[in-house]
Amino acid sequence: MPTVPLHRIAQARSGDKGEGSNVGILARSEAAYTFLAETLTEARVQDFLKEINFGGVTRYLAPNMRVLNFLLEDSLGGGGSASLKTDAQGKTHGIGLLRPEMDVPSAVLDATPPPPA
Amino acid sequence: MKNKVLIGNGQGFWGDSILGPIRLLREGPLDYLTLDYLAEVTMSIMQKLRQRDPNAGYATDFVTLIDRVLPELLEKGTRVIANAGGVNPHACKDALLEVCRKHGATGVKIAVVDGDDILSDLDRMIGGGEEFNNLDTGAPIGDVRSRITSANVYLGAFPIAEALAGGAQIVVTGRGTDPGLVLGPLIHEFNWGPEDWHKLAAGTVAGHIVECGAQCSGGNFTDWRTIPNLSMVGYPVLEVEPSGDFCVTKHEGTGGLVSVETVTHQLAYEMGNPERYLTPDVIADFTSFRLKADGENRVLVQDTRGLPPTDTFKVSMSYSDGWKSVGQLTISGPDALAKARLCAKIVWDRLAYDGCEYSEEERLEEYVGAGECHAGLPGGTSDSPAEVVLRLGVKGPDRAKVARFGPELVPLVTSGPPGVTGFAGGRPKAQEIIGYWPALMSKHLIQPTVTVVES
Numbered sequence: 001m002p003t004v005p006l007h008r009i010a011q012a013r014s015g016d017k018g019e020g021s022n023v024g025i026l027a028r029s030e031a032a033y034t035f036l037a038e039t040l041t042e043a044r045v046q047d048f049l050k051e052i053n054f055g056g057v058t059r060y061l062a063p064n065m066r067v068l069n070f071l072l073e074d075s076l077g078g079g080g081s082a083s084l085k086t087d088a089q090g091k092t093h094g095i096g097l098l099r100p101e102m103d104v105p106s107a108v109l110d111a112t113p114p115p116p117a
Numbered sequence: 118m119k120n121k122v123l124i125g126n127g128q129g130f131w132g133d134s135i136l137g138p139i140r141l142l143r144e145g146p147l148d149y150l151t152l153d154y155l156a157e158v159t160m161s162i163m164q165k166l167r168q169r170d171p172n173a174g175y176a177t178d179f180v181t182l183i184d185r186v187l188p189e190l191l192e193k194g195t196r197v198i199a200n201a202g203g204v205n206p207h208a209c210k211d212a213l214l215e216v217c218r219k220h221g222a223t224g225v226k227i228a229v230v231d232g233d234d235i236l237s238d239l240d241r242m243i244g245g246g247e248e249f250n251n252l253d254t255g256a257p258i259g260d261v262r263s264r265i266t267s268a269n270v271y272l273g274a275f276p277i278a279e280a281l282a283g284g285a286q287i288v289v290t291g292r293g294t295d296p297g298l299v300l301g302p303l304i305h306e307f308n309w310g311p312e313d314w315h316k317l318a319a320g321t322v323a324g325h326i327v328e329c330g331a332q333c334s335g336g337n338f339t340d341w342r343t344i345p346n347l348s349m350v351g352y353p354v355l356e357v358e359p360s361g362d363f364c365v366t367k368h369e370g371t372g373g374l375v376s377v378e379t380v381t382h383q384l385a386y387e388m389g390n391p392e393r394y395l396t397p398d399v400i401a402d403f404t405s406f407r408l409k410a411d412g413e414n415r416v417l418v419q420d421t422r423g424l425p426p427t428d429t430f431k432v433s434m435s436y437s438d439g440w441k442s443v444g445q446l447t448i449s450g451p452d453a454l455a456k457a458r459l460c461a462k463i464v465w466d467r468l469a470y471d472g473c474e475y476s477e478e479e480r481l482e483e484y485v486g487a488g489e490c491h492a493g494l495p496g497g498t499s500d501s502p503a504e505v506v507l508r509l510g511v512k513g514p515d516r517a518k519v520a521r522f523g524p525e526l527v528p529l530v531t532s533g534p535p536g537v538t539g540f541a542g543g544r545p546k547a548q549e550i551i552g553y554w555p556a557l558m559s560k561h562l563i564q565p566t567v568t569v570v571e572s
Binding site for chain 1: 157253340386390438441443480489497
C-alpha cells in the first residue's frame with residue numbers, strides 16, 4: 001500500500017473553539033472520504049497532534065460535504081485572550097494535520113485527483 | 118415579493134479590510150450589505166471604552182465606512198446591516214446621523230436593535246433563579262461574578278427583520294448571532310415565520326458561509342496556488358430564493374474563487390456537531406443540504422433542513438482574568454536556535470535574581486522558525502533554522518510581576534550572545550486578560566427593542 005501525506009487525499013481548515021480548536025478535514029473524493037471515515041479516527045488524530053493538543057479529541061462526520069470535523073479540547077495554551085502562543089487561534093492546525101503520512105490503498109489514490117502542483 | 122435577494126458580506130471581523138464592502142458596493146448589484154464587527158472579547162473592550170467616554174463603545178470603523186460610501190449607498194438603495202453597535206448602539210446611530218448631516222443627506226432611516234446587554238440586570242436575574250453556569254466547564258457564575266465586565270445575549274434575526282420592515286436603510290445591532298445578519302433580511306423579504314424551520318436553517322447556513330468574508334471565496338484555501346488574483350479577491354455574494362435554496366457567488370471580474378471546495382472549507386470552520394448548529398431561531402442541520410457547482414464561481418446549496426430552536430439564549434460574558442505580557446527578539450545564525458535558547462535562559466535568570474519567578478504555566482518560550490505551529494509533525498520542525506524569532510511571554514494575577522518582565526528583553530541586544538536584533542515597538546507592557554464565560558439563559562427574560570430614526 002502506498003504511503004502518502006494526508007494532503008494527497010484531503011484539504012483542511014481550522015480555527016478556535018473556546019480553549020481548543022476545530023479542525024475540518026475535507027476529503028478530495030468520495031473514495032477518500034470513505035477511507036478517512038474508517039481510518040482517521042479520534043485516536044489517530046490524538047496521536048498525530050500529541051505535541052499540539054493536550055486534551056481529548058471528538059470527531060463528527062458530515063458525509064454530504066465529505067467532511068470530518070475534529071474538536072481538539074486543549075490546543076491553544078488557554079485560548080482566547082489568555083493564550084500567549086503565536087497561533088492562539090489554531091489557524092495552522094488544519095494544514096498541520098495534512099502533514100502526517102498514512103498507508104492509502106492504490107484504488108483510493110486512483111479515484112482521488114492529486115492536489116495541483 | 119422578490120424572486121431573488123442579493124446579499125453580500127463585506128466584513129468578517131473587526132480589522133478586516135475596508136476594501137471588502139467598498140468593492141461589494143462598487144463592482145456589482147447588491148440588495149443588502151452585511152458587516153460583522155464583533156468577536157467574543159470585543160464587547161469587553163468596548164465596555165472599557167464606554168466607561169472612559171459615554172459616547173464610545175461601538176465599532177468606529179463602521180462609521181468611517183459609511184462616511185466613505187454614503188452617496189453610493191443612497192444612489193443604489195442598498196440596505197446595510199451591521200453589528201457595529203457593540204455595547205453602545207445608540208451612540209453609533211448618533212455618529213451615523215452626524216455623517217448624514219455632513220453629507221447633507223436627509224430622510225435616511227437608521228434603526229437600532231438592542232436589548233442584548235444584560236450586564237446591569239445580571240444580579241436580578243441570578244436572584245430570580247438563572248444559573249449562568251459556564252457552558253463549557255460547568256463552573257458556577259459565583260467564581261467570576263465580581264470580575265464580570267460585559268454580558269450580552271446573542272439575539273436572533275427577527276428583530277433585524279422588524280427594523281427592515283420599519284423602513285430602515287441602515288440597521289445597527291449590538292450582540293446577535295453572526296448568521297442572523299443575513300437571515301434577518303431574508304425573513305423580511307420572504308415573510309418567513311418563526312416556524313419555517315427549514316427556511317430559517319437555510320438562511321443560517323447561508324449566513325455561516327459568508328460570515329468570515331473572503332474565507333469562502335478563495336482566502337485561506339488549502340490549494341492556494343490555484344486561486345487567481347487574491348489581491349483583488351471578491352467578497353461573497355448570496356443569491357437567495359424564497360424557498361431558502363441559494364447560490365454562493367461573487368461579483369464578475371473580481372479575484373478569488375467560489376467553488377464547492379472553497380465553500381466547503383468555510384462550512385467546516387468553527388463548527389461543533391454539524392447536525393445541531395444552534396441559533397436562537399432554529400437548529401440547522403449541516404449534514405442535510407446538497408452542494409452543487411453551477412458554472413464558474415457559482416455554488417448551489419439546496420434542501421437544508423432545520424429543527425425548532427431551544428428555549429434558551431446563549432449569553433457571552435467576559436471577565437477580568439489577570440495580566441499578560443509578550444515580547445520578541447530576532448536571533449540570526451550561525452547557531453540561531455542555541456543562541457535563542459541561551460537568550461531565554463538569561464531573561465528568566467535575571468528576572469529570578471530580581472524576585473520574579475514564573476511557573477511553567479505562567480510563562481511561554483517559542484522559537485518561531487524552528488517549528489512552533491506544527492510541533493511534532495513531519496516537516497514541521499527544524500534543528501538548524503537560519504534565524505529564529507524568540508517569543509517570550511508571562512501571565513498571572515499579579516500585574517506588577519507581569520509588568521516586570523518587559524524591560525528584561527531589550528538588554529539582550531548588548532548583554533547576550535551576538536546577532537540579537539529585531540526589538541521594535543518599545544518594551545512589552547502588561548495587558549489585561551479578558552476571560553470568556555459562555556452560558557445559557559431563559560429566552561422569556563429578554564425583550565429585544567427596535568428603534569427607527571430619520572436623518
